[in-house]
Amino acid sequence: MAKQTQVTQRELDGPGTVGRALGILDIVADIGRPARASEIQAASSLPKGTVYRFLQTLTDHGMLSHDPHRRVYFIGARLVRLAHVAWKQSSLAPVAKTHLDALASQVRQTIHLAQLDGGHVLYVDKLFPSRPVEMFSSAGKVGPAYCTGVGKAMMAFLGEDGLASVMAQQSFYRFTDNTLTSPEALLADLALIRKRGFAIDNEEHERGIICVAVPILSRNRILLGGLSITALQGRQDFDDLYKLVPIMQETATRIAADAADWRYPEIDIETKELGT
Known part of the structure; x- marks a missing residue:
């Protein structure tokens, strides 16, 4: 396709x-x-x-x-x-590197670190295991938010206005038989993601590719980015990936803590919300 x-x-x-x-x-x-x-x-x-x-x-x-x-x-x-300056100042990658390396050494799976770029997912880092998974994403690439695990994990934890803006930018193009192709289906999935705290991609963007993903949230619940672990269907299944969610959430918390001193516009967002 x-x-x-x-x-x-x-x-x-x-x-x-x-x-x-x-x-x-x-x-x-x-x-x-x-x-x-x-x-x-x-x-x-x-x-x-x-x-x-x-x-x-x-x-x-x-x-x-x-x-x-x-x-x-x-x-x-x-x-x-x-781009190099932007990567250092605006990307989570330098902040997250130590924590991603530690996670990679424990799970030995393909790991993605991403941020939202308008209505799209911007992959800012990718770590491979000894047997890399061949797939669309790589650091620096932009992908759809509505049909990727990390995209949905981030969308689920946006504020009302932010989510409305991102939803309006989704194409809902059908990549596979499992792709969510309507706003209603996506919103229902996002509600489930908020309830359980993580997202999945069940071959929704690429056939044979599954993943679990968690958001990276600041202490004030401001979205900073997302973290996912990806596997090939048949090599692993969701039961295997679900076991990794707690350590992924711990890693996301550590990244967010280190990002507290990072130049992220959280203060601007809070000030705007207060109307000052």
Whole structure:
């Protein structure tokens, strides 16, 4: 089954010049290798001349690099530097690393650390066991929230306004026979997740892939991210994965405690809620 592109129409037709330039960068990133202008154009809804102007501007500012011999574009050094700074300042990965390493040594399973990026899941770290599971996700990739365990674990613990915003951005595309394809079905699942404290992915995004996931919440119950453990159906089953939930929750609590001094905008969120 063909997968949806991770570049949405909203990203391509974003507000003004900045939104459209970011859409071009998203296309180059999603292609995943040096790409010709014609490939980028084919993935864009913008006119050919507009795409070429953006490619030139982004190259002039170091956000893209251009190899004139191969006639390809790829992510530029300036964007790499900014991404590295963002990873250190805005990603849970540096805060969580020690705890993820400790968890990996105990469970020897594929572990994902993720955050919500608008209506999508942004994978910020991934640890492999000795027998890695081949699957869509990897650090830096963006995936759907409505049909991944870690996405649902995070959605379930959003506030009312935040959940409404994220729900409105879900495509409900059917990836497998088990994918939840309506808001009503997803909301019912999220209610169950809140009650039991963890989510599952029962081959909802990829056939043969199952997982359990827990949210990472601050002491004030502000969502920081999510943590999941993934397995191949047939190699493990949910009974095996359920046994790992307590240690996952302990790890999530430790990550949240270390994140208390991290530059996460919890103060801003609380201030906004208080109306000050």
